[in-house]
Amino acid sequence: MNGENGYFCSMLSINNLSYFIGGRALYENASLHIKPKDKIGLVGLNGTGKSTLLKIINGDYQPSAGDIQKAKDCTIGFLNQDLLSYQSDESILDVALAAFKDTLRLQDEIDEVLHQMETDHSEAIINKLARLQDQFEANEGYTIKAKAEEVLEGIGFSTADLKRPLRTFSGGWRMRVMLAKLLLEKPALLMLDEPTNHLDLPSIQWVENYLRNYEGAVIVVSHDQEFLDNCVSTTVEVSNGNLTVYAGNYSFYQEEKKERMEIQQNAYENQQQMIKQTERFIERFRAKATKSNQVQSRIKALDRLERVAEVVDDNIAVNFKFKFSQKSGRDIVVLDHVSKSYGDLVILKNTSARIERGDKIALIGANGKGKSTLLRIIDGTEPIQGKREHGYNVIKSFYAQHQLEALNVDNEILDELKQEGSGKTEIELRNVLGCFLFTNDDVFKKIKVLSGGEKSRVALAKALISEANFLLLDEPTNHLDMQSVNILIQALQQYEGTFITVSHDRHFIRGVANKIWYIENNQIKEYPGTYEEYTYWKSQQEANQVTVKEPPKEKPNVKKREISQQEINLTKKExxxxxxxxxxxxxxxxxxxxxxxxxxxxxxxxxxxxxxxKLAKVNDAYAKVVAEEKSLNATWESLVETISSLQENLA
Structure with missing residues (x-):
């Protein structure tokens, strides 16, 4: 039964599923029971087979053993990255409307009957028209266009976009159209593979709300932890070829898994202690004839013993040691009455902003507002109207997705980092790569054999070892799995420099930002607090339906006193x-x-x-050096402030 008529689908069962790639078992005797209206988040490390499982359920891959049983009326809709290549000359509205194929066929039949009625006025043709119109109305045919428009606009398309051909949109936007079509089809089981990869924050929140109220079952693979928290009620972990069910969202899964791991580790340690005691008994009495029966009994018991596996914790704690060759001055970048437009499209208009040393800024908002353009303006690579000043001793490093293509594909990973020129030793570089999950011989892999996520990790590692004291990060969590996102959060929490990042990942933003920027009415707006505080402030604004005065973010524009040439010369000399x-x-x-x-x-x-x-003598010398270093650094800070002030006077 399709989505236009209802969902009454019986369960889908995965029974003793095994799937082998070469000699490796991706799944072995795995089972899962999916009930109507289940909202399931499928989680696990990259490479464990999450996307493969969806393709097996969809029938794209055949299992090596076991089976999947589903009712005849259990329709399946599958959003996957392969749909990026889909092209069409039809408008995106028409592509989305294809979800209602049965209703559109009725519309064609009605049009044909109306054409026949121009010459045929028989009762039979009139009855046929009435029957078709009743079916069309029962299928809510008069509302399908409005539904398609609502979904397309909900995931970020403007009304003007709806008539544009699909082929004129980029891959990410085409993927949104395919998502809209799937949501409108309303299959009994909706499977989504990384649906948030091509969505901005408002669209992600719209899809969350849609899925929460979705009448059918949903299985979603996503690295966005907050997205999973907000739209799934069951979490299934893929690990060691098995499917383990947790009866809650992602946060529940994390807590429950931690408890299960503690229980398993205790069981493992107790069993290991018992094994050692048994082995000591066997070794001690093996040669004694009087104990032979007991020895043989214990040997057989060990052979029959079902071993408890030692717990392997996937949550890696990393320790980054950042080294700056220079400290920056107080101001990193100052934008003064900046405007930017592309033809008639205005991005920024006469707006000002300031980034100061120690700022950790998340730039958020819908796509098309100019976030990436603003990053390039801050970087100095985008021409503008107005004034842009970079501060004293600012060393920048810019990470964006296009930099993945700048990696030398013939280099090994370790060589790629060596060419960054950071001066780090091979051991230091291998430690950094270890933090980004490249261990042992992984560091000798060629860049060309890496996945998109692995290339992202290499490019991020390069940015972080560059000794830059100012990072610009454009969607750094794209293509990263949850483990890698958590590693990046830890790295940026330990980073003592300044950064600004564009991201739609709320878990990531919560973990790293101390200021929130957004673009509204062509102006750069700032909230001077964490994302948690910003969302509360924003909700209060919306609830009260009043404009809340934002905290001041720049000094009043006080007209400078005219200074003489003699004063200028003295200032330059100073x-x-x-x-x-x-x-x-x-x-x-x-x-x-x-x-x-x-x-x-x-x-x-x-x-x-x-x-x-000797140790006491060295300790005394060390204490004096530390005190002297502290004093010199304090003098350095004061001197840099003085220099910045003198530069401002000359501006």
């Missing part, structure tokens, strides 16, 4: 003097840092820490 002082100071800081490292090496030397007198 600036040059301070810059020379800063150069000498940085040399001192570099020397003291080298001395500090040498003392740390001495403290780790066995001949030193084994001798209490």
């Amino acid at each position: 600036l040059k003097k301070k810059e020379q002082e800063l150069e000498l100071l940085e040399e001192k800081i570099s020397t003291i840092e080298s001395r500090k490292k040498a003392l740390e090496a001495e403290m780790a030397d066995e001949s030193v820490y084994a001798d209490s007198q």
Whole structure:
């Protein structure tokens, strides 16, 4: 039974499923029972077979063993990345309307009957028209266009877009059209493989609400943790060839899995203790004839024992050591009355903003508002009207999806990082790659054999070892699995520089941002707090239906006093003097840092820490060096502030 008439689909059962790729078992005797109206999140590490399972259910792949049983009236709709290649000269509205094929066929029959009635006025033809119109009305045929428009606009298309041919849209937007068509078809079982990859935040929230109220069953694969929390009620983990069911959303799954892992680890440790005791008994009494029966009994018991597996924790805690060759001044970038447009399309109009040292900014909002354009403006690569100033000692690193193509495909991963010129040793680079899940011989893989997610991790690693004190990150979580997203969050939490990131991943934004930027009415707006605080503030605004005054984000535009040429010359002279002082100071800081490292090496030397007198002497020297370094850094901060102020006076 199709979506136009209802869903009354019996269960779908996966029974003792096995699926082998070469000699490797992707699934082995896995089972899963899907009931009507189930909302299932399918989770697991990359490569465990989540997308493969959806394709097996859809009939694209045949299982090696076991079977899948589903009722005849259980229709399946499947959104997968293969649909990116679909092209059509039809308008996106017509492509979406194809979801109502039965109703459209009735419309064609009605049109044909009306044409016949121009010459045929018999009672039979009139009865036929009445019957077709009753069926058309029962199928809600008069509302299908409105439904299609509602869904297309809900996932981000403007009214003007609806008449444009599908082929004129990019792959990501074409994928949205295919999602709209699937949602309108309303299959009994809707399967979505990474549906949020091509959606902006407002569209993600619209789809969440739609799926929560969806009348059929849903299976969704997604790396977006908050999306799963908001639209699934059951989580199924794919791990070690099995399907493990957790009766809750993703957050419930995390807590429940933690408890199960603790129980399993305790059982493993208890069993290992019992095994060791049994093995000691066997070894001790093996040669004694009087104990032979007991020994043989214990040997057989060990052979029959079902071993408890040791717990492997997928949640990796990483420790990044960032090193900056230079500290930036207080101001990173200042935009002053900036405007940007492409022909008649206005992106920014006479807007100002400031990024200061230590800002961790998430730039959010719907696609098409100009977020990526704003990143390029901040980077200095996008021409503008107005004033753009980069601060003192700012070293930038820009990560965007197109940089994946800039990777040298013939390089090995380790060589690709070596060519970044960070000065890190091979051991340090391998440690960084280990944080991004490239371990042992993985570092010698060629870039050309990597998946999209693996290439993203390599490009992110390059950005983070670049010694940049200012990062610009455009959709850094795209193509990353949950484990990789959590690693990136940890890295950015430990990063002591400044960054601005464009992202639609709310879990990621919550983990890293201390300020929220968005573009509204061609103006850059700022909320000076976390994403949690921003969403509460926004909900209060909407609830009260009033405009809440935003916190001030820039100083009043006070007209500067005219200064004489003599004052300008004196300021330039003072600036040059301070810059020379800063150069000498940085040399001192570099020397003291080298001395500090040498003392740390001495403290780790066995001949030193084994001798209490030597160790005390080294500790005293180390304490003095640390105090001197602190003092020099404080002087450096003050000097940079002075230089920034002098530069502002000359601007």
